[in-house]
Amino acid sequence: MIGTPGHHSPEGHTPSGGNPPYDSGPEDLISVVLPVDGIHCAACVGRVEKALLAVPGVNEASVNLATGEAQVSFDPGEAELQELIGAVEGIGYRVPSAVTEVAVRGMHCAACVSRAERVLEMDPGVLSAEVSLATESAQLRFVPGLLELDSLAEAVERAGFRLEDESGEDFEESLRKREREREEEYSGLLRKFWVGVLLGTPVAVIGHAHLIPGLQGLEHGTMRALWFASCLMSIPIMAYVGSRFFTGAWSAFKHREATMDTLVALGTGSAWIYSTVALLFPGLFPEGTAHPFYEATAVVITLVMLGQALEARAKGKTSQALRRLMDLRPQTARVVRDGTEVEVPAQGVRVGELVVVRPGERIPVDGEVADGHSTIDESMVTGESLPVEKGAGDTVVGGTLNRAGSFRFRANRVGKDTVLAHIVEMVRTAQGSKPSIQRTVDVVASYFVPVVMIISALTFATWYTFGPDPRLSFAAVVAVAVLVIACPCALGLATPISIMVSVGKAAELGILVRNGEALQAARQVGTVVLDKTGTITKGEPGLSGVHPRTGVSEEELLSLAAAAEEGSEHPLAAAVVDAARKRGLAWDRASAFEASPGRGVRAEVKGATIQVGGPGYFRDLGIPPEDFGEVVDGIAREGQTPILVASRGGYVGALAVSDPVKSDSASAIAGLKRRGLRVVMLTGDHDAAARSVGAQVGVDEVIAQVLPSEKADRVKELQNAGRRVAMVGDGINDAPALAMADVGIALGTGTDVAIETGDLVLMGGSLQGVLHAFELSHATFRNIKQNLFGAFIYNVLGIPIAAGVLYPAFGLLLSPVIAGAAMAFSSVTVVSNANRLRFFRPAPGGGEA
Numbered sequence: 001m002i003g004t005p006g007h008h009s010p011e012g013h014t015p016s017g018g019n020p021p022y023d024s025g026p027e028d029l030i031s032v033v034l035p036v037d038g039i040h041c042a043a044c045v046g047r048v049e050k051a052l053l054a055v056p057g058v059n060e061a062s063v064n065l066a067t068g069e070a071q072v073s074f075d076p077g078e079a080e081l082q083e084l085i086g087a088v089e090g091i092g093y094r095v096p097s098a099v100t101e102v103a104v105r106g107m108h109c110a111a112c113v114s115r116a117e118r119v120l121e122m123d124p125g126v127l128s129a130e131v132s133l134a135t136e137s138a139q140l141r142f143v144p145g146l147l148e149l150d151s152l153a154e155a156v157e158r159a160g161f162r163l164e165d166e167s168g169e170d171f172e173e174s175l176r177k178r179e180r181e182r183e184e185e186y187s188g189l190l191r192k193f194w195v196g197v198l199l200g201t202p203v204a205v206i207g208h209a210h211l212i213p214g215l216q217g218l219e220h221g222t223m224r225a226l227w228f229a230s231c232l233m234s235i236p237i238m239a240y241v242g243s244r245f246f247t248g249a250w251s252a253f254k255h256r257e258a259t260m261d262t263l264v265a266l267g268t269g270s271a272w273i274y275s276t277v278a279l280l281f282p283g284l285f286p287e288g289t290a291h292p293f294y295e296a297t298a299v300v301i302t303l304v305m306l307g308q309a310l311e312a313r314a315k316g317k318t319s320q321a322l323r324r325l326m327d328l329r330p331q332t333a334r335v336v337r338d339g340t341e342v343e344v345p346a347q348g349v350r351v352g353e354l355v356v357v358r359p360g361e362r363i364p365v366d367g368e369v370a371d372g373h374s375t376i377d378e379s380m381v382t383g384e385s386l387p388v389e390k391g392a393g394d395t396v397v398g399g400t401l402n403r404a405g406s407f408r409f410r411a412n413r414v415g416k417d418t419v420l421a422h423i424v425e426m427v428r429t430a431q432g433s434k435p436s437i438q439r440t441v442d443v444v445a446s447y448f449v450p451v452v453m454i455i456s457a458l459t460f461a462t463w464y465t466f467g468p469d470p471r472l473s474f475a476a477v478v479a480v481a482v483l484v485i486a487c488p489c490a491l492g493l494a495t496p497i498s499i500m501v502s503v504g505k506a507a508e509l510g511i512l513v514r515n516g517e518a519l520q521a522a523r524q525v526g527t528v529v530l531d532k533t534g535t536i537t538k539g540e541p542g543l544s545g546v547h548p549r550t551g552v553s554e555e556e557l558l559s560l561a562a563a564a565e566e567g568s569e570h571p572l573a574a575a576v577v578d579a580a581r582k583r584g585l586a587w588d589r590a591s592a593f594e595a596s597p598g599r600g601v602r603a604e605v606k607g608a609t610i611q612v613g614g615p616g617y618f619r620d621l622g623i624p625p626e627d628f629g630e631v632v633d634g635i636a637r638e639g640q641t642p643i644l645v646a647s648r649g650g651y652v653g654a655l656a657v658s659d660p661v662k663s664d665s666a667s668a669i670a671g672l673k674r675r676g677l678r679v680v681m682l683t684g685d686h687d688a689a690a691r692s693v694g695a696q697v698g699v700d701e702v703i704a705q706v707l708p709s710e711k712a713d714r715v716k717e718l719q720n721a722g723r724r725v726a727m728v729g730d731g732i733n734d735a736p737a738l739a740m741a742d743v744g745i746a747l748g749t750g751t752d753v754a755i756e757t758g759d760l761v762l763m764g765g766s767l768q769g770v771l772h773a774f775e776l777s778h779a780t781f782r783n784i785k786q787n788l789f790g791a792f793i794y795n796v797l798g799i800p801i802a803a804g805v806l807y808p809a810f811g812l813l814l815s816p817v818i819a820g821a822a823m824a825f826s827s828v829t830v831v832s833n834a835n836r837l838r839f840f841r842p843a844p845g846g847g848e849a
Contacts, residue, residue, distance in 0.1 A: 045063045058084070098143075099139060099141050099142075108261060196302030296484075329399050337353070359406065477813065522743050530729075542575050559585050599614060679700050681702050712739070801814050
């Protein structure tokens with residue numbers, strides 16, 4: 001939550017629990033202090049002040065150049081914090097914001113979500129709030145220094161919910177606490193259900209006495225005594241079993257809101273009041289029509305309570321993936337301290353300590369193997385089933401399983417900095433996020449309950465005016481049925497539960513989802529752009545050919561190339577230098593070095609100018625290929641990368657570098673194409689070499705000779721052509737293209753920059769993960785559509801039937817008891833359907849999932 005990986009608040013600006021960070025001034029003005037980045041001079045101060053004063057409702061604005069802060073007094077009735085920030089950012093400055101997560105308890109339906117979001121966003125320090133019914137949490141974006149959690153908690157409590165700041169708790173403990181709470185909630189709901197069954201069964205029997213042999217034809221006096229007994233037995237059902245509905249409805253009413261609790265409380269309460277009036281004052285009704293129906297109150301409340309208990313149990317299963325991830329980390333570790341092996345809690349391992357791992361044990365933290373050799377099962381982190389050989393110098397990841405062999409490794413990342421901790425944090429954050437489809441549903445749901453109440457009132461009026469005798473009884477029954485059959489819960493849970501289960505399943509497959517929007521966007525992608533090096537290929541280029549000109553030896557050519565390339569960080573340069581070292585060659589160090597990113601290098605070696613690069617680099621320099629044109633073309637036709645070497649303006653030879661294609665790249669690309677996706681390979685390679693690799697793996701289109709700085713431009717060109725684009729890459733130079741794409745997919749084997757930019761992160765290096773991500777995205781939104789269709793069609797059909805639309809033609813009326821049972825189980829159906837995603841398996845061969 002606050003301060004966990006991925007959700008760090010800026011240092012010194014953690015949401016506080018002390019005095020409010022904003023003040024009420026004269027005439028109800030609010031004064032806030034905004035941090036502003038980018039203020040460097042007096043002119044900046046004037047621009048920011050002018051922009052703030054131009055916002056309607058701002059009374060005063062003063063910017064402090066020394067502190068980089070703007071103090072603003074404004075009327076909250078005319079201006080909002082977002083408008084102030086927009087004014088500042090609109091002129092090129094930035095108001096930093098942070099994100100934190102808090103628990104919100106006591107929500108039962110989509111209307112509760114909307115109300116909680118409105119309350120949270122009314123706080124002056126909150127810029128936006130995303131509340132999830134599935135995770136019972138809220139992600140808050142706020143201005144550092146302006147969020148005061150104590151006052152926010154009070155506002156949330158006044159709205160009928162409970163806000164909990166779990167920032168001081170270890171996340172694993174927080175998860176265990178939530179699991180205990182869910183279990184206690186389930187037990188409590190089940191206990192209330194059985195009380196309802198105990199008291200409600202006699203009430204239901206009495207209410208249907210005319211249908212039960214032995215009770216038919218009872219005298220009126222006997223029936224009145226039984227009705228009195230029903231009245232008394234239904235009181236504890238309302239006061240104890242259904243207390244949450246009535247307290248929730250009252251809380252919503254005080255805030256001029258309506259929720260699922262409102263519908264249940266109004267429906268069952270109205271039925272009880274009608275029945276009691278009919279029992280105590282039968283003279284108010286036409287003779288023979290004063291029939292109480294306490295069974296509607298008793299049975300509806302009991303069945304809804306059962307539905308909520310089953311829903312709580314099913315919702316608990318959605319966090320199983322997160323629990324399995326947490327359980328990967330062993331509780332203890334063996335470390336070497338003062339030359340002796342000692343067992344310590346895994347959380348107690350310190351950076352730099354030597355950790356001992358034996359066969360069959362899980363690795364407690366991240367590190368680098370110091371000595372020993374073993375095979376490691378990394379499937380629960382990367383999703384790839386084959387064990388990986390590890391030896392001295394190799395990295396190991398906490399939570400993975402040591403299959404065979406003992407080794408020792410040096411810890412370099414512990415606690416919240418480990419890969420596993422970051423995976424857990426990303427999964428937890430994504431589970432609470434909302435795709436755009438959910439925001440649309442939330443808007444619909446916010447109007448749902450008021451509309452149902454209006455329909456119920458109109459139904460009552462229609463039946464009372466035009467219905468058959470006894471009109472009042474018919475009108476009361478159908479009005480109650482309409483109230484209790486409507487189910488906003490199913491609408492509210494349809495999307496978040498599916499997202500929650502899907503994100504957890506993705507983590508099991510080695511796919512980290514940044515947010516729910518990424519899953520939705522992946523479903524709409526039509527074109528997949530793949531970077532070549534490190535994505536389609538292994539990213540391990542090696543020297544495969546040396547072609548010196550006449551009079552130059554291979555050793556001389558390779559030495560010159562190594563001398564120039566030694567200062568370059570490019571993978572191809574590293575391959576050349578590594579090959580020269582393996583041959584035991586020596587070379588003079590370059591006295592000057594100049595690189596053209598992605599194209600070539602120029603260096604001074606013993607007074608001679610050495611140039612090394614691709615054909616395009618030399619073409620731009622105006623150096624013709626001479627007799628090396630055929631050599632270059634031959635290298636490229638074999639799918640290898642040609643590198644030319646020139647000294648003193650003349651060619652001395654050419655080198656061939658090859659990067660092996662990953663064994664499963666072709667099958668993964670074939671699977672993507674079977675899903676109807678167009679696959680494009682993007683590379684800086686020579687055109688012929690790129691086309692050779694493209695043909696080998698079966699891509700639809702090859703875009704070659706692209707500079708690193710041009711990758712994002714190529715993605716933009718594809719988007720301008722009307723394509724929805726996913727970009728897959730692993731390097732620093734892929735980050736702009738990943739950000740530009742509709743969906744950025746980063747390989748977890750790549751750089752941190754690429755990983756941070758990706759919407760989806762594949763913990764393994766295989767392109768099969770890309771295919772699995774698309775399959776899971778489609779499966780998730782197919783599941784969401786099923787849920788939404790079921791929720792909408794249930795209400796669209798159920799409400800008219802409850803209102804009596806079938807009565808004129810078929811003489812059928814829906815009992816409130818049946819309506820309550822349908823409502824109780826509609827949300828259970830949605831949650832159960834979402835949980836089917838836990839059993840998702842990628843389709844063999846990349847077909848439809």
